[in-house]
Amino acid sequence: MIGGGQLARMAHQAGVPLGIRFKLLADTPQDSASQVVSDVVLGDYRDLETLRRFAADCDVVTFDHEHVPTEHLRALQAEGIAVRPGPDALVNAQDKGVMRAKLDSIAVPCPRHRIVADPADVTAFANEGDGYPVVLKTVRGGYDGKGVWVVDDEAEAQAPFLAGVPVLAEEKVDFVRELAANVVRSPSGQAVAYPVVESVQENGVCAEVTAPAPDLDPALSDEAQQLALRIAGELDITGHVAVELFQTRDGRILVNELAMRPHNSGHWSQDGAVTSQFENHLRAVLDLPLGDPRPRAKWTVMVNVLGGDYPDMYHAFLHCMARDPGLKLHMYGKDVKPGRKVGHVNVFGDDLDDVRERARHAAAYLRGTITE
Amino acid sequence: MIGGGQLARMAHQAGVPLGIRFKLLADTPQDSASQVVSDVVLGDYRDLETLRRFAADCDVVTFDHEHVPTEHLRALQAEGIAVRPGPDALVNAQDKGVMRAKLDSIAVPCPRHRIVADPADVTAFANEGDGYPVVLKTVRGGYDGKGVWVVDDEAEAQAPFLAGVPVLAEEKVDFVRELAANVVRSPSGQAVAYPVVESVQENGVCAEVTAPAPDLDPALSDEAQQLALRIAGELDITGHVAVELFQTRDGRILVNELAMRPHNSGHWSQDGAVTSQFENHLRAVLDLPLGDPRPRAKWTVMVNVLGGDYPDMYHAFLHCMARDPGLKLHMYGKDVKPGRKVGHVNVFGDDLDDVRERARHAAAYLRGTITE
Numbered sequence: 001m002i003g004g005g006q007l008a009r010m011a012h013q014a015g016v017p018l019g020i021r022f023k024l025l026a027d028t029p030q031d032s033a034s035q036v037v038s039d040v041v042l043g044d045y046r047d048l049e050t051l052r053r054f055a056a057d058c059d060v061v062t063f064d065h066e067h068v069p070t071e072h073l074r075a076l077q078a079e080g081i082a083v084r085p086g087p088d089a090l091v092n093a094q095d096k097g098v099m100r101a102k103l104d105s106i107a108v109p110c111p112r113h114r115i116v117a118d119p120a121d122v123t124a125f126a127n128e129g130d131g132y133p134v135v136l137k138t139v140r141g142g143y144d145g146k147g148v149w150v151v152d153d154e155a156e157a158q159a160p161f162l163a164g165v166p167v168l169a170e171e172k173v174d175f176v177r178e179l180a181a182n183v184v185r186s187p188s189g190q191a192v193a194y195p196v197v198e199s200v201q202e203n204g205v206c207a208e209v210t211a212p213a214p215d216l217d218p219a220l221s222d223e224a225q226q227l228a229l230r231i232a233g234e235l236d237i238t239g240h241v242a243v244e245l246f247q248t249r250d251g252r253i254l255v256n257e258l259a260m261r262p263h264n265s266g267h268w269s270q271d272g273a274v275t276s277q278f279e280n281h282l283r284a285v286l287d288l289p290l291g292d293p294r295p296r297a298k299w300t301v302m303v304n305v306l307g308g309d310y311p312d313m314y315h316a317f318l319h320c321m322a323r324d325p326g327l328k329l330h331m332y333g334k335d336v337k338p339g340r341k342v343g344h345v346n347v348f349g350d351d352l353d354d355v356r357e358r359a360r361h362a363a364a365y366l367r368g369t370i371t372e
Numbered sequence: 373m374i375g376g377g378q379l380a381r382m383a384h385q386a387g388v389p390l391g392i393r394f395k396l397l398a399d400t401p402q403d404s405a406s407q408v409v410s411d412v413v414l415g416d417y418r419d420l421e422t423l424r425r426f427a428a429d430c431d432v433v434t435f436d437h438e439h440v441p442t443e444h445l446r447a448l449q450a451e452g453i454a455v456r457p458g459p460d461a462l463v464n465a466q467d468k469g470v471m472r473a474k475l476d477s478i479a480v481p482c483p484r485h486r487i488v489a490d491p492a493d494v495t496a497f498a499n500e501g502d503g504y505p506v507v508l509k510t511v512r513g514g515y516d517g518k519g520v521w522v523v524d525d526e527a528e529a530q531a532p533f534l535a536g537v538p539v540l541a542e543e544k545v546d547f548v549r550e551l552a553a554n555v556v557r558s559p560s561g562q563a564v565a566y567p568v569v570e571s572v573q574e575n576g577v578c579a580e581v582t583a584p585a586p587d588l589d590p591a592l593s594d595e596a597q598q599l600a601l602r603i604a605g606e607l608d609i610t611g612h613v614a615v616e617l618f619q620t621r622d623g624r625i626l627v628n629e630l631a632m633r634p635h636n637s638g639h640w641s642q643d644g645a646v647t648s649q650f651e652n653h654l655r656a657v658l659d660l661p662l663g664d665p666r667p668r669a670k671w672t673v674m675v676n677v678l679g680g681d682y683p684d685m686y687h688a689f690l691h692c693m694a695r696d697p698g699l700k701l702h703m704y705g706k707d708v709k710p711g712r713k714v715g716h717v718n719v720f721g722d723d724l725d726d727v728r729e730r731a732r733h734a735a736a737y738l739r740g741t742i743t744e
Contacts, residue, residue, distance in 0.1 A: 016381065016382070016385040022408070035410060036410055037410055038412065296668065296669075318660065321655070321663070325662065329391075333391050343391070
């Protein structure tokens with residue numbers, strides 16, 4: 001796996017019972033995954049020679065993030081290395097312009113969008129619809145709210161163009177909530193769909209996920225799963241795919257983002273599903289038969305743990321573990337910095353209010369925003 | 373953790389989400405745990421200097437096996453190193469003579485037993501009860517059926533004395549089945565009890581575990597849990613304790629063996645309990661609040677996977693994973709040798725017959741004793 005973040009850390013953990021020999025390409029020995037994986041190579045994922053040497057004895061190469069240059073992936077693939085997902089699929093998660101064009105070509109419902117040339121063109125785009133506000137995104141390099149702007153007028157529309165990267169304009173969707181339809185697909189074409197979840201974002205970062213999405217019309221749930229499976233198939237994606245969706249006020253679903261790796265919206269599955277997204281991602285990229293994606297509990301709620309003002313969380317851990325013996329902690333081994341994602345908690349059970357309260361309480365206590 | 377076997381491998385896996393920095397003392401880089409742990413020291417656990425150097429930067433030292441010399445543990449403890457379980461507790465898992473004497477002193481029901489001097493003394497022991505057969509055990513060094521003999525006469529009673537280790541004689545208990553009462557206790561005295569399980573042995577090796585034990589009288593279940601908690605407390609054990617029990621034909625329970633580490637009879641908890649024995653063992657030895665030991669499913673069955681005649685299990689994996697997407701595989705990364713424990717499978721669900729059939733089928737198919 002290329003990339004030493006928490007997704008690689010949790011993928012390694014999920015691979016241990018399968019007997020998978022997990023090799024990691026990471027930046028530093030302090031990376032989240034480097035701390036727990038036995039076979040770590042340090043190097044720069046932007047360097048083709050490093051990638052070649054790393055991949056030479058791998059059965060398959062997969063990813064913790066989407067930042068490996070597409071041309072390097074094509075080179076590796078041309079040399080006979082199994083890259084999963086492959087570059088032709090992955091480019092859709094790397095470049096939002098390519099993704100929108102591809103989804104348009106297969107008639108997947110998306111927010112109104114087009115590439116814009118300059119601030120005046122943003123105003124033109126706005127006027128083609130209901131006017132400002134407009135969402136602007138750099139087509140490459142964004143994540144967790146970075147590279148995304150919601151602008152109210154042409155003056156505010158200057159900033160996104162400063163990076164010199166093409167800019168995509170999208171309508172600001174009047175959504176009632178965000179959903180994620182997560183599926184896993186293997187090279188031989190087997191696919192499984194997780195229950196559609198509700199995801200709550202704060203400042204562009206996933207904050208909370210409820211599985212399954214409460215009060216979701218079964219027809220819309222089916223539609224979302226079918227849509228995600230169709231995208232996985234049409235784009236020939238292998239591994240875990242997160243299709244982030246807007247549920248609109250008028251009852252439609254529109255694709256917001258695609259991720260082709262384990263995803264924050266699937267962390268609930270570690271404790272809430274028969275087979276976690278991490279295990280199924282590994283099964284898929286190795287073309288092993290996929291595991292059962294069904295939920296094990298009526299409700300599972302995941303809340304991200306963000307760093308607070310106190311770098312040492314030890315006493316907060318003691319409190320949370322003692323208060324709630326059913327709490328499932330997932331810490332990433334990262335230094336605590338204010339606002340940084342340092343872990344998440346999962347709680348499962350029959351009573352949604354109770355489950356949600358427990359998960360939120362633990363995350364807030366660990367961050368230090370509550371003290372009892 | 374000292375010892376690189378599968379228990380250390382699975383303990384590391386369980387420690388990843390807690391953010392535990394796991395350091396391993398193993399024999400070789402090929403050991404089951406060495407394959408997956410980042411921080412591995414190679415060395416001989418029988419050498420005090422090696423243990424000292426290994427433990428110097430550990431918050432706490434715990435164990436994958438019971439073979440570290442008791443005097444070395446006492447030396448480490450005298451030097452201020454937190455050894456959990458401590459040597460005064462662990463000696464009861466290392467020396468069956470010490471264990472029986474200790475359990476007698478606290479009035480724990482055990483099979484009739486005493487240390488015997490020679491084969492003639494075995495006959496004397498037999499005649500003090502119902503005669504032969506008699507069970508003979510070397511007081512140290514036995515595991516998985518090794519160091520245990522069931523003898524029918526004085527001639528057969530020669531072999532156990534050849535090793536020059538004291539020999540313990542025990543009555544051959546007329547049991548209806550074997551149970552295990554597993555508990556976890558922390559240094560601060562908090563303790564939790566897992567449901568009592570039924571364990572089936574084949575050739576002295578744990579073959580299958582059903583959680584909870586079917587048709588167990590609730591009073592007997594309570595008695596077994598209370599007994600295990602009392603043993604953990606009286607012996608001042610920290611960490612996971614497996615109390616292996618005989619359920620006699622006349623409705624009593626007698627203690628067969630004690631283990632003070634994660635144990636084969638607790639593997640079901642990885643997929644069948646809210647908190648696995650591995651996570652709770654780590655929580656306990658680090659004196660963190662313990663996790664909920666309750667079952668997540670009505671039934672969970674664990675069956676050990678033994679090696680068969682085919683060293684390459686890959687195609688058997690494909691078959692088993694495809695046949696049963698709910699199967700939870702736990703492989704140890706060991707070379708396959710006939711009869712060697714190389715992994716286990718867990719299956720959970722509402723229907724015991726179905727759950728048991730699925731787990732047995734997978735283990736038998738992986739071993740190669742069935743081919744469809």
